[in-house]
Amino acid sequence: MTRSFLFLLASSRSDGNTELLARRAAEQLPADVEQRWIDLARHPLPDFEDLRHDSDHVRPTDGATGLLFDATLAATDIVIASPLYWYSVSGQAKRYLDYWSGWLRTPGIDFKATMAGRTLWGVTALAHEEFEVADPLVGTLNNSAAYMGMRFGGVLLGNGSKPGDVLRDTEALARAKTFFAQEAPLARFPYEEA
Numbered sequence: 001m002t003r004s005f006l007f008l009l010a011s012s013r014s015d016g017n018t019e020l021l022a023r024r025a026a027e028q029l030p031a032d033v034e035q036r037w038i039d040l041a042r043h044p045l046p047d048f049e050d051l052r053h054d055s056d057h058v059r060p061t062d063g064a065t066g067l068l069f070d071a072t073l074a075a076t077d078i079v080i081a082s083p084l085y086w087y088s089v090s091g092q093a094k095r096y097l098d099y100w101s102g103w104l105r106t107p108g109i110d111f112k113a114t115m116a117g118r119t120l121w122g123v124t125a126l127a128h129e130e131f132e133v134a135d136p137l138v139g140t141l142n143n144s145a146a147y148m149g150m151r152f153g154g155v156l157l158g159n160g161s162k163p164g165d166v167l168r169d170t171e172a173l174a175r176a177k178t179f180f181a182q183e184a185p186l187a188r189f190p191y192e193e194a
Contacts, residue, residue: 004034006075010082017125017160025176040092047100051178068137084126116149127161145187152187
């Protein structure tokens with residue numbers, strides 16, 4: 001399968017530091033690699049309703065739900081570009097991941113098997129210089145990938161608070177040049193033995 005990247009912008013600010021860093025990393029992808037960018041603020045998902053035991057599920061076709069479902073299925077690589085908000089992913093990113101629960105029960109689509117082996121990546125900008133504060137965000141993405149049997153490419157972290165700050169983080173910009181070139185291992189839960 002030819003690589004196809006889905007970049008999900010999950011910030012409440014357009015052209016924010018996280019998006020700038022994600023775009024710098026994406027510039028390094030070969031020209032024949034498809035890139036699709038979806039701004040979750042412009043395509044908001046409705047509140048997620050957990051209907052696992054209450055109703056029949058149907059393939060989503062309308063609005064943001066159908067758009068994101070189809071884009072997710074078409075991608076080999078999914079990039080969650082979320083700023084660090086209260087030490088985890090943004091509300092938009094969390095809502096998108098919540099929808100995976102419903103998609104697991106979509107008839108005719110074995111969502112978990114379909115996603116297995118694909119790669120989940122993260123890009124985030126944070127106002128802290130101690131990147132350890134992003135551990136909950138990294139854990140959310142790693143554990144989501146592990147549950148789905150996906151590969152986890154890690155999270156590209158950059159420092160920035162005011163608009164454009166991340167472009168002064170020379171270490172983050174250097175990491176962006178090779179971030180998507182690495183071979184991503186299968187994700188594992190932290191308590192699993194290698």
